[in-house]
Amino acid sequence: MKRSLDMWAPIPVTAPDKGKIWIDLDNSPHVPFFAPIIDELESRGYSILLTARDCFQVPELADRFQLKYKLIGRHSGKNTLRKLAGLGIRALQLMPTVLTARPRLAVSHCSRAQVIVSASLRIECLYIADYEFAKHWGLIHPTWFMCPDAIPTAAFPGDPKRILKYPGIKEDVYLPRFVPDPRLRPQLGVDETDLLVTLRPPASEAHYHNPQSDELFAAVLDFLGDKPNVKLVVLPRNEKQAITVKKRWPELARTGKLRIPEQVVDGLNLIWHSDLVISGGGTMNREAAALGVPVYSTFRGEIGAVDQYLSTTGRLVLLENVPDAPTKIRLVRRTRPVKPPTGDGIALSSIVEHIVAIMESPQERA
Numbered sequence: 001m002k003r004s005l006d007m008w009a010p011i012p013v014t015a016p017d018k019g020k021i022w023i024d025l026d027n028s029p030h031v032p033f034f035a036p037i038i039d040e041l042e043s044r045g046y047s048i049l050l051t052a053r054d055c056f057q058v059p060e061l062a063d064r065f066q067l068k069y070k071l072i073g074r075h076s077g078k079n080t081l082r083k084l085a086g087l088g089i090r091a092l093q094l095m096p097t098v099l100t101a102r103p104r105l106a107v108s109h110c111s112r113a114q115v116i117v118s119a120s121l122r123i124e125c126l127y128i129a130d131y132e133f134a135k136h137w138g139l140i141h142p143t144w145f146m147c148p149d150a151i152p153t154a155a156f157p158g159d160p161k162r163i164l165k166y167p168g169i170k171e172d173v174y175l176p177r178f179v180p181d182p183r184l185r186p187q188l189g190v191d192e193t194d195l196l197v198t199l200r201p202p203a204s205e206a207h208y209h210n211p212q213s214d215e216l217f218a219a220v221l222d223f224l225g226d227k228p229n230v231k232l233v234v235l236p237r238n239e240k241q242a243i244t245v246k247k248r249w250p251e252l253a254r255t256g257k258l259r260i261p262e263q264v265v266d267g268l269n270l271i272w273h274s275d276l277v278i279s280g281g282g283t284m285n286r287e288a289a290a291l292g293v294p295v296y297s298t299f300r301g302e303i304g305a306v307d308q309y310l311s312t313t314g315r316l317v318l319l320e321n322v323p324d325a326p327t328k329i330r331l332v333r334r335t336r337p338v339k340p341p342t343g344d345g346i347a348l349s350s351i352v353e354h355i356v357a358i359m360e361s362p363q364e365r366a
Contacts, residue, residue: 019047020046021355022051024053025053026114027109031067036174037352051097053074056238074090087116105124105358106118127145129146131306143162144163145158148169150308151306169289173351180272180273188233195229199232201235202299210300213280224329225249231257232258234260235270242260275294277293278297278298282307290343295315296329299318
């Protein structure tokens with residue numbers, strides 16, 4: 001009997017699974033943040049259980065990043081009681097999947113439902129945050145906290161030895177992957193001669209929302225709406241916000257001066273092709289700062305250490321009241337560099353090394 005050459009081929013050896021890590025995508029900024037972290041962890045032999053919440057374009061972005069995830073639970077709205085009920089419901093919805101997968105470690109960027117499930121199932125939990133004034137629900141705390149160096153250790157509860165730090169800001173993690181797409185302006189109907197301003201309304205359903213942010217955002221739009229050769233692209237957080245903007249500024253929407261994209265837009269690409277960014281949320285502000293795009297914040301909650309750092313270094317302008325709109329905002333065309341800054345990759349490597357260190361340490365019972 002003759003054997004084919006294929007029969008003598010070496011048997012492929014599968015690298016041993018070093019353990020399972022559960023990552024929960026709770027909000028849209030978490031998708032680009034965790035995409036490179038997942039790739040790096042998988043390249044080192046760790047398997048990933050990825051869950052996602054149906055809110056703020058999380059599934060659409062996860063699909064765009066070609067992530068394999070299980071969609072569990074949804075956003076519960078602004079009402080505090082509904083938020084609490086929704087938190088408990090989603091924790092219960094996550095339980096069967098997590099029980100079946102039996103992860104060694106749970107990791108998220110501010111997923112409270114994950115913290116509850118992890119504590120209930122005695123799974124070690126790493127809670128990453130870049131805003132120290134977000135509320136921690138009840139007496140349940142994660143095993144570990146992680147935050148940027150700019151945030152003081154004392155901002156988080158528990159043992160200081162369990163507060164891990166990484167350099168820079170979370171947007172530095174995925175910035176090196178960004179490749180601009182020059183087709184964006186034509187797709188939006190914006191000429192290169194137009195001064196493009198990207199705007200993000202305040203997170204009106206967040207527990208830390210301050211109504212002054214809405215007043216300031218409206219003042220900014222009123223100010224910009226009167227300026228010639230300025231095109232406004234507004235990225236609402238949900239359909240309710242989109243309807244509100246169109247009703248409040250119908251003439252701007254009718255003439256095309258104000259545009260709301262019908263499809264999910266690559267936020268980094270939009271920022272890169274903008275002349276300035278004005279946002280009521282932290283992530284878009286910090287993405288602009290990381291890309292070197294002039295950025296103004298209409299956020300009027302407690303200002304976190306990261307934004308204070310960016311403001312102090314001149315990379316972010318804080319708008320504090322309605323008169324600041326016409327006096328602080330500079331409508332100047334930006335000369336885009338040939339390539340965006342790529343960063344040094346230290347933030348990504350630092351976060352991954354912290355996760356690996358926890359995975360390789362003796363297992364605890366949270």
